[in-house]
Amino acid sequence: MFKLTMPHAVSAARLAASISGIASRFETDADIASFAEQLRTLADEAEEIAKASPSNEHRQAWCAVSLALRIAECVLLQSKAARGRESATEITDRVRLLRPELDRLTRNQRANDLATSVLEVVDADGVINASPADLLRRISRAELPTLYYKLETRHRPWQESQPPDQDSSRAVLKLIAFLDGIPFASPQLVRANVSYTLEIELRGEEWPAEVTGLKLRFLTTMPATAYELSEFEVDRGEGEDAITGRVKGAILLRSPQSLFAEPVVFSVCGEWCTAGDSLPAPEIVGHNILTLRVAGSDAIFTSGYMRLDSHLADLLRDALSADPALQDELRELIPLLEALTNLLGQYAQGGIMKSDQKVTEKAFRKETLKLLRARLGEDVQEHVNQAGGEPDIRYRGVALELKVIHQPADQATLAERYGEQTTQYEGIEARRIGILLVLDLAEKTTPPGDLRNYASLHEVEVHGGTKPSLVFVFVVNGNLRSPSTYSR
Numbered sequence: 132m133f134k135l136t137m138p139h140a141v142s143a144a145r146l147a148a149s150i151s152g153i154a155s156r157f158e159t160d161a162d163i164a165s166f167a168e169q170l171r172t173l174a175d176e177a178e179e180i181a182k183a184s185p186s187n188e189h190r191q192a193w194c195a196v197s198l199a200l201r202i203a204e205c206v207l208l209q210s211k212a213a214r215g216r217e218s219a220t221e222i223t224d225r226v227r228l229l230r231p232e233l234d235r236l237t238r239n240q241r242a243n244d245l246a247t248s249v250l251e252v253v254d255a256d257g258v259i260n261a262s263p264a265d266l267l268r269r270i271s272r273a274e275l276p277t278l279y280y281k282l283e284t285r286h287r288p289w290q291e292s293q294p295p296d297q298d299s300s301r302a303v304l305k306l307i308a309f310l311d312g313i314p315f316a317s318p319q320l321v322r323a324n325v326s327y328t329l330e331i332e333l334r335g336e337e338w339p340a341e342v343t344g345l346k347l348r349f350l351t352t353m354p355a356t357a358y359e360l361s362e363f364e365v366d367r368g369e370g371e372d373a374i375t376g377r378v379k380g381a382i383l384l385r386s387p388q389s390l391f392a393e394p395v396v397f398s399v400c401g402e403w404c405t406a407g408d409s410l411p412a413p414e415i416v417g418h419n420i421l422t423l424r425v426a427g428s429d430a431i432f433t434s435g436y437m438r439l440d441s442h443l444a445d446l447l448r449d450a451l452s453a454d455p456a457l458q459d460e461l462r463e464l465i466p467l468l469e470a471l472t473n474l475l476g477q478y479a480q481g482g483i484m485k486s487d488q489k490v491t492e493k494a495f496r497k498e499t500l501k502l503l504r505a506r507l508g509e510d511v512q513e514h515v516n517q518a519g520g521e522p523d524i525r526y527r528g529v530a531l532e533l534k535v536i537h538q539p540a541d542q543a544t545l546a547e548r549y550g551e552q553t554t555q556y557e558g559i560e561a562r563r564i565g566i567l568l569v570l571d572l573a574e575k576t577t578p579p580g581d582l583r584n585y586a587s588l589h590e591v592e593v594h595g596g597t598k599p600s601l602v603f604v605f606v607v608n609g610n611l612r613s614p615s616t617y618s619r
Contacts, residue, residue: 142183143193146176147275150200150245153267163263167207174200192276195236199249202229206252206259206266226253234455245273274354301411304335304345304374306399308418310382313437318394318422320432320441323387328379331363335374335413343367344404345374345413349397349421358395359383364404388425397421432465434473442583443472450564450588450601457601460564463527470506471531471568471605472586474499478607479582490609492535495570496523499533530556531566539573542604546589550602554591563600572610578617579608 150173153166174197181193205226230253237246248269252260308315309330321327331347347363361380368376384395398420401413424444426432432440447468451457496513503511503524512525524531532553540548545567553565579585585606590599 142176143180146173146180149173149176150196150275151271151273153270163207163210166263166267167204170200170204170207174198174204189276191236195233195246196275198229198233198236199246200270202226202233202249202253203266203270205229207263209259210263223258226259231455245270245275248273302335302339302374302413304333304401304413304415306347306415306417306419307332307334308421315418315421316438316441317418317420318424318441318445320424320426320437320444321384322426322433323384326359326381326383329361329382330377330379332377333365333374337372338367338374339403339405339410341405341407342403342410343406346402346404347378348400348402350400351395351397353395357385359385360397384423384425386425395423395425397423432469432472434469434476436472436476436582439472439476439582439586440469443468443586446586446588446603454598457563460529460562463529464564466507467503467526467529467531467566468603470503471566471603473506474502475582475586475605475607477502479579490535490570490572492533492570495535496533499568500524525556528560528562529564529566530560531568532556533568533570535570535572537572539571542585542587542606543589545569545606546587546591546602546604550589550591550600550604553602554593554600557600558593563598564603565600566603566605568605568607570607570609575608575610575612578614579611 153169153173177193177197177200181190181197184190184193205222209222230250233246233250237250249266252266252269254260309328309332310319310321311328312330333345344364344366347365349360349363351358360382363378363380365376365378388395399415399418401415403410403413424441426444432443434440447461447465500511500513503526507526510527513523523533530553532549534545534549536545549567549569550565553567557563557565585608587604589602589604591602592599
């Protein structure tokens with residue numbers, strides 16, 4: 132273990148206090164130029180703190196603070212430019228350079244409250260959507276990185292003196308969580324500011340003799356103001372020996388997350404209720420870690436099929452982590468992906484495309500157009516001339532190619548076989564993500580599986596050795612047998 136030097140700790144604390152108190156000093160718009168200069172000075176100081184930090188994690192956190200303050204300075208300068216005293220184009224160009232770097236830094240950290248607050252009001256095109264006073268209030272409320280000591284190793288010498296069997300008497304409890312009556316998926320996709328019913332089911336061998344009940348604690352690094360969570364307590368009951376019980380409560384998360392944000396994590400711990408001496412806490416297994424992603428305005432999938440939504444969000448998040456430049460395509464891409472997710476769920480849930488149906492590609496396209504237009508409207512177009520050809524369907528520049536197959540093929544093969552056509556259509560739009568929708572009419576000797584197996588993302592190599600393009604592959608299973616035939 133090593134400790135930070137006292138001068139470094141004092142400097143970091145003083146800087147954090149200066150940043151947190153900046154909004155209280157802002158009174159009128161006449162102060163804009165002065166406060167822009169103050170933000171620039173604070174950003175320089177944060178950069179110096181970062182250089183002196185003894186750990187890479189702490190260094191990156193303060194670098195993110197410095198970048199966020201420089202972008203905040205641009206917000207004030209933009210307000211000044213609106214009064215004709217600064218070049219708005221120069222400010223926008225500067226934000227376009229700074230924002231991707233801030234994205235990269237925050238992506239490698241668990242959280243950076245200040246960076247998140249700034250990114251929420253500045254988009255990738257350099258457009259700033261906040262007043263100076265509003266942004267300064269956000270900065271004042273943000274949590275800033277602090278570090279007073281760091282463990283260089285997980286090994287703790289003092290643990291060697293502990294009795295080796297200290298926890299051998301701990302009870303083991305199995306916990307199963309349900310969100311709105313559905314078993315909890317990890318990560319679970321939820322919406323911000325929506326109250327969900329959280330139900331906890333517990334199973335264990337027997338209650339300790341002196342125990343009257345059990346309290347559950349949900350530990351998280353989130354600020355207490357960012358969520359609401361009920362208290363959960365299970366009573367022992369009269370004459371009960373085995374530990375059984377269900378308890379209901381509610382959970383609400385206040386702030387939506389961007390695609391780059393780390394999931395919200397709650398660790399579940401138990402505490403025995405006893406009038407006497409405290410007992411070793413029980414070990415929780417099963418859903419002992421609850422991981423959630425809070426749908427945000429730039430990453431929301433609301434197809435009505437929650438697990439498919441979560442799966443698509445994960446695919447897209449991984450692609451953006453590898454190449455943040457793809458974010459420019461999200462505005463048009465996300466509504467179409469959401470509509471196709473809904474379409475995939477409708478086909479599967481309704482048992483459409485039974486074995487007696489012989490569907491042509493034209494008929495498949497007609498049905499798909501009808502379902503997509505019902506959800507997306509007039510922007511869903513058919514057979515538009517593009518790149519010397521005609522993609523089957525186009526939505527605001529995003530190409531959707533449809534195919535019908537009669538022989539089994541995995542999705543990687545489908546992407547390789549048909550993805551190049553979609554890629555060429557997308558290339559003319561300066562896009563790198565296309566979509567392939569396949570109706571699989573191959574004979575089904577085994578039943579279709581998890582719907583998430585039929586939505587995937589694949590790379591497509593392009594001419595010239597440049598970055599590969601991507602193609603989403605959605606597979607609709609047709610030529611289906613009735614489920615009851617598999618049990619005969």
